[in-house]
Amino acid sequence: MKGNDVKSPKIVVATAVFAFIFQLAAGAAAHAGGPEKVSGEKMARAPGTADMTDGEVRKIDKEARKITIRHGEIKNLEMPPMTMVFQVTDPALLDRVRAGDKIRFKAEKSGGAFVVTEINKAK
Numbered sequence: 779m780k781g782n783d784v785k786s787p788k789i790v791v792a793t794a795v796f797a798f799i800f801q802l803a804a805g806a807a808a809h810a811g812g813p814e815k816v817s818g819e820k821m822a823r824a825p826g827t828a829d830m831t832d833g834e835v836r837k838i839d840k841e842a843r844k845i846t847i848r849h850g851e852i853k854n855l856e857m858p859p860m861t862m863v864f865q866v867t868d869p870a871l872l873d874r875v876r877a878g879d880k881i882r883f884k885a886e887k888s889g890g891a892f893v894v895t896e897i898n899k900a901k
Contacts, residue, residue: 829853830882832900835875836861843869845894852885855892864894871897 833849848861864885866872871894875881880900885892 830884830896830898833881833883835877835879835881837877838872838875840869840872843872845872845875845897847881847883847894849883855885855887862892864892866894866897875899 831849831852833847835845836848837846839845843866844863845866846861846863850859851857867888874897882898882900883894884896885894887893
């Protein structure tokens with residue numbers, strides 16, 4: 779009887795650990811969009827190959843290396859349409875556009891900031 783008392787807490791702990799790990803895995807799969815997205819679209823897209831997003835330049839601040847863009851949904855950032863300020867990776871990107879220009883751009887999150895990595899005037 780005493781031998782069973784020693785094993786019972788181990789079984790309880792092992793079961794709790796297994797349940798916890800299972801919940802973490804299920805949560806990660808749900809956050810990634812479920813198994814179909816993990817095996818398909820999201821796995822196929824490598825970091826840095828984000829889709830281009832439509833936008834309109836509202837303001838440019840060359841000294842601060844920032845651009846304000848009214849944009850559509852940014853899928854790779856799971857961001858809804860809005861107007862916001864982005865930093866730029868290369869200040870020369872700001873020379874390509876002016877306030878009022880319709881653009882296509884790529885953005886990513888880097889070091890806690892949202893950064894425009896590529897920008898082109900829309901055709």
